[in-house]
Structures are given as C-alpha cells and as structure tokens.
Amino acid sequence: MIPELGHFALILALALALAQGVFPLIGAARGTLVWMHVGRTTALGQFLFIAIAFGTLTYAFVVNDFSLLYVASNSNSDLPLQFRIAAVWGSHEGSMLLWVLILAGWTVAITRFSHHMPEEFVARVLGVMGLVSAGFLAFLLFTSNPFLRLIPAPPEGRSLNPLLQDWGMLLHPPMLYMGYVGFSVAFAFAIAALLSGRLDTAWARWSRPWTTVAWVFLSLGVALGSLWAYYELGWGGWWFWDPVENASFIPWLAGTALIHSLAVTERRGAFKGWTVLLAISTFSLSLVGTFLVRSGVLTSVHAFATDPARGAFVLVFLGIVVGGALLLFASRAHRIGLGGSFDPVSRESMLLLNNVLLAVAAGSVLLGTLYPLVLDALGAGKVSVGRPYFEAVFIPLMTPAMFLIGVGPMAHWKKTSLPDLATRLRWAFAVGLVTALLVPFAMGGWSTPVSLGILLAAWIVTSSLAGLIERLRLSPVSGGILAKLGANSRSYYGMQLAHIGVAVFIAGATLVLGYESDKEVRMSVGDTIEVGGYNFRLDRISEVPGPNYIASRGDVSVTRDGRAVTTMFPEKRTYGDKKNPMTEAAIDWGFVRDLYVSFGERLDPNTWAVRIYHKPFVELIWVGWLMMSLGGLLAVFDRRYRVAVNKWHAPSSASLLLGAGAAGAR
C-alpha cells in the first residue's frame, strides 16, 4: 500500500510539474499575475509529492519490502541500515528519483530567494524548471518506475554491489546531483532571460550566485568521487579518466567556464551570448552525464542499468532541451547586445581565452569519452580511449589556462598593458621559478615534469599574493592592514581561495606522481618491508566478521626509525556468495604523506600478496578541491548579491542604456 502511495504521489507531482511548466510561462507572456503565481505554489506542491514518493521508497528499503522489484534487485536484509538508505540511489530508478527530488528542492529554493526579482522573470524561471521536471518525471513513470511490484515477493533481495557499500555512496551521488541539477537553474535563468528579451547585467547578477552554488556542489561531488575511488578501489589512484568520472568532469569544466563568463557579463555586460550558450551547454552536459552513467551505454565500473527505451527517451529529451534552447537562442541572438567594449589585451580578453581553453578541454574530454561509443555504434571497430589520450590532450590545454590564473586577476578591465603586467608580476614569477627549481631537490631528486608542475602551482600562489599586496598598497581605505584587508569583497577572497586551491591541487598531483614509491611483496606473518622510509611488519592475520561479509584482516604495524607510527588494518572482504573478495585498503592519512596498504591475492594460507604505497602530499589533491569549493561558497556570500538588485525595476537603469548603446553600435 505504501509504495502505491509513493507511485500516486509521483503521478500528482507530474501533473503539478506540467502545470508549473505551462501556466507561469503563459502568464509571463500575457502579463497575467495570477497565472504567474501558479509557479510558486505548484513548485512547493511538486516538492512535497516527490518527497513523499522518495520517502516511501526509502521506507521500502528500510523495512526490506522485497515485493518491490527495485528494492529486491538492490538490497537485502543483511545490508546495514545506512547502506539500505544509500541503496535508494544505488541504481537507475532511484537515482532518477533523487534527481527530480533535488530538482524540486532547487525550484523551491528559487521561490524562497527570489523576492528581489520581478515576478515575470521568476515565473519564467519556474516555468522552465517545471518543464525540465515534467520531462524527468515522465521518464521515471514511463520507463524507470521504482514502484513496480514483484509478485510473489522473494524472501530475500539481491545485494548491492559491494563497491558501493561505503560512506562514499551516501555522500557522493547526492553531492554530484546537487551540482548537475543546480545547473538547471543557470539554464532556466538563461532561457527566462532569452524569453523576456532582457539579457542584461541584472540577469547575470541574479544568475551568478545560483550558478556558483551549483558549481560548488559539483566540485565537491567530483572531489568526493575521486577520494572514494582512491580509498575504495585499492589501486591507490585518484583519477582514472573513466567515462563515469569524465561524465562529471565535463560539466565541471563547462561550469567553470560559465562562472568566469558570468563574471564578465555581470561586471562589464559583455559576452552575453557566450554566457547564455555556456549555461545551455553546461546543463546539457549535465544531462549527458546523467544519461551516460545511468543508461548503461558505458561499460565501466559504475554503470549498472541497461534498457534501450530509456536511452531513446533521454536522447529525445536531450534533443528537445538542447535543440529548443538553441533555437530560442538563434531567434533572439540579434537582440543580444555586445556590451561594454574592451581591448584585445584586457581582463575581458583573458577571461575569454580562459573560456576558450576550458571549453576546448571539455569538448576534447567529451570527444574521447564518446568516441569509442560512436565508433562501436557505427560498426567501425572497437577502440579504448584511456589515460594516455586524455593526458596528452588535457595537460597541454590546461597549462596555458593555469598560467592565465596568475595574469587575469592582475589585468585591468577594458584595457591593460602587457609591459605593465610584466613589471607588476616579475617578482611573482621570479619567486615561482626559484621554488620550482628548489622543490624537486628538497623532495629528493630532480624531475622536469615535477618542476614544471610546481612552477605552475607556485606561480598561481605568488601571483595571487602579488595581486593582494598590490591591492593593499593601493587601497584608498585609511587605517591598518586589517582595515584594508577587510575592505576587499568576499567574492575577491573567494576567487583568491579558489585559485590557490587550484595551485594546491596541482602541487599534490605533481608531487605524488613524482615521488610516490610502492612495493608489491609476498608477506607472511612476521615479515617486514621498507617503503618510503617506513618499515611495515605484518603482525597477524585474523578472520573478522562484518555485518554482511567476512574479512581477512591483517595487522600491519608501521615504524619509522624504530619508533611506532601506527597500526594499519587492510582487509579482504568476502560478501555472501560473491566469488571475488573485495579489497579494503588501509590508509594512514597524513598531510605530508599517506601510507596505503592493500591486500592482493592470498598466495597460501599464511601468505598474502601485499601492495604498499608511500604517497607524499597526495591529500593536497582533495584539499585543493575543497579550497576551490570554499572559495566558491565565499563568493556567493558577497554583499552585492543582497543589495542593489532592484535596479531592474527602474527604467533608467544601466541595463537599458547598455542595450541601447549596444544596439546603436551595430
């Protein structure tokens, strides 16, 4: 009975989504306030009903209701409670339900935080969100219904993939979806602006905090996925260029371009068309990402579902979203003004170059990810595109972009002089260069790739500091250094923090690549091995029962210079009737280095193949991503997003002048 209530709630939600997609848009076109208001109430109702549906499905998992096909396929009564909850989005149907739940959540957030925007604009945004939601709800109900019954109910369900039985499964997919779906807000804002024909700086200012929040969630999602792969898969790697990882990374690259482009549109009124295109592409790529992972077209560690009807539906849906948006864009393109003018050498042009590089990188990763699928579909042979390809393409594209991180924020808007920039940045460059030359020696040996990586990282840090020092020196604020520091906006510090996060990430990735050491040995109880200056001793092996598995656990004591450092417990877990045991690596986390011990095969009853890694500074990778995310968060809380947004109402606003000026220039 309860699942049927959830099913029914989902149908009601679809009806409400359709209402939300139709009435506010018509109301906005005709100027009927009552129709426009329909958006706010339907959004709330839709969220309520989807939450009920989601709640009933979660309940079915919690009480092990195996009369639901989806529950029986993805969970069993041995599964601990937290993973039964995570199993709700452990496969296709439930993750789509999570998708629409998050979409409805974002929509309600818009209704809550939009009182400074004109009702007509909000109505259009809500209308677009309603249409997207209706598409996904129809997809759920017609092709991916999680409430289908299985009669007679089996006594026990199948298990969740042991790889997914981890805390990462509780956090990573919701974070990622918050990001993916968050870009639907940027998309809806862009479409609403196109519909109203008022693409101005006000639109960019409203859109910017929402887009940044979505980007923050996506960044956290990508980082969590990487961290999870690092500790769960037992190979000690942190990025595999797996299609599923690429599916989240491509929208991230496009989204990163978008938040930079929005900065120009907000501050200078330029790149409006480009920003709109990026908003459309970023959301489309999020849809592609969802589709890639969840339709089963990929053969990869994360993809589980296969059904051609779903594929067809998503392709058609994608076609409507992308095609419709681009058509609308094309029909309005002539009305988009050029905005403020700028010189070929200016902050605008550098941000545009950064956008080109990020967009090309996103396009290239997409090409490499889709190429094998397309080739296979055409019957033109099977190829694999992996790490060698992506690294050969991605690193050369990103290197100049990393260099620009140092230059761009120092450049003036409108026009800047290269010799002047060079003068202002010469110390930053010198210090960066010296750091890059010295760090490899300090770490234990020269390596050209390491030196180049450190050069980029150090350059970003020193140039960011140079920018801050210059700001303080030229600050008109009288008073001490604290007063001057306090005068800078939060979005300025957010940018600095995020950029330095990029540097921290590069430093971590470079150092671990250059100086990690590992050994693969056969260990019996009592054996020792030295890796990276640490001494590892296998003290004992014991059988330890878990909630739904049996683990062979090793006690590995670690010493350094005769002093005890820690004891690590790598495991090999056997889940139920699964043939292949899963590796559960033991990690001793540390800022300066991680120690990573992972069991391989059991060679004989007392001997295991053991792989031990010493990974210097590997954690900087995720610290860097965290800093980027926190930087984004800091920027969202900038004061200007809360004040001075009522300009739009005033007919004499700069935006109108801007439109007139640009039209005149044509």
Place this chain on the structure above:
Amino acid sequence: MITPTAARTMPERLRICVRLLLAAALLALVPLSAPAKTAMPLAADPVLEERLMTLATGLRCLVCQNQSLAESNAELAVDLRNEIREQMRRGASDRDVVDYLVARYGDFVLYRPPLKASTLLLWSGPAILLLLGLGFLVRTLRRRRAQITQIPLSAAARARAQELLGTGSAEEAS
C-alpha cells in the same frame, strides 16, 4: 620575504636532514629485521616486473569493466600478464608484446588508440576544436576593435573622449 641566500640554503638543509633521517632509518632497520625476515618481492624479477607493469597500465583488461591489465585480478588479466612476462623473459620488446596483443585482440586492448583512418577525428579533434576556439576569439576581438574604430575619430581623440566618458557611462561609449 625570503632572501635569495636563505632560499638557496633552506632546501639544502632539508636535504641533509632527509639524508640523516634516511640513514637513521636504515640503521634502525638492522635490529628490527634481525628477528623478522624481509618480505620477498612478489615477482621473481622486479626489474622485468616493473617493465611489465608500466606496459600493462596502458593496456585494457578485456573482460573487466574499465580496468587496466596492470590493476585487474581477473583470470584473463592474470593469464595475460603471465603470457607477457614469459614473452619478455624470452627477450621480446615492448613493441613485440603490443603487436602480439593487438593481433590477438584488436585495438580494443590499447588505451592509447593508434592513429588510423577511424581514429583520425579522435586525434585531430582537440586541435580542430582549439583552432575553432582561437578563431572565435580572434574574430570576437577584431569585431570589438571594429566596433570602436567605427567612430570617426583619431585614436588620441577617441582615447580622450573615452577617458572623459569612462567613469560616468562606460557602457554607453561602446
């Protein structure tokens, strides 16, 4: 601000420290390893194993979902590693091994697809995208410059006019 001399000596000091620590670690190993025995490398020939693993990271485990031959413990992957190990022991070069695998399993086994007619677009794609992107960039910048020069004024006069207008309504000047 770090003075250049300090900057030069700091890492050297660090290096000395690291060396001392390493020496201490080695010394510390002696009493520890006396009762216990040092674990043997899994591979009989670690140099060859290193070579094998480097090569295998670029090769796909054909039955796995998306794992390299180096990472996978699937039966086929273990067999193939044994096969490669055996071939390498007999003196086969990396090239020979790859040729052998491609002859048997096709290009699918390679994570770096070979350049041929069917992969031409894959390998040229990023360059084409970059050229298109840069073309777009140059066109945009040119168009904007044209937008400025349309105003029939000398460069100096225009600059002055912009300067005068600059603060009040910069956007309007465009």
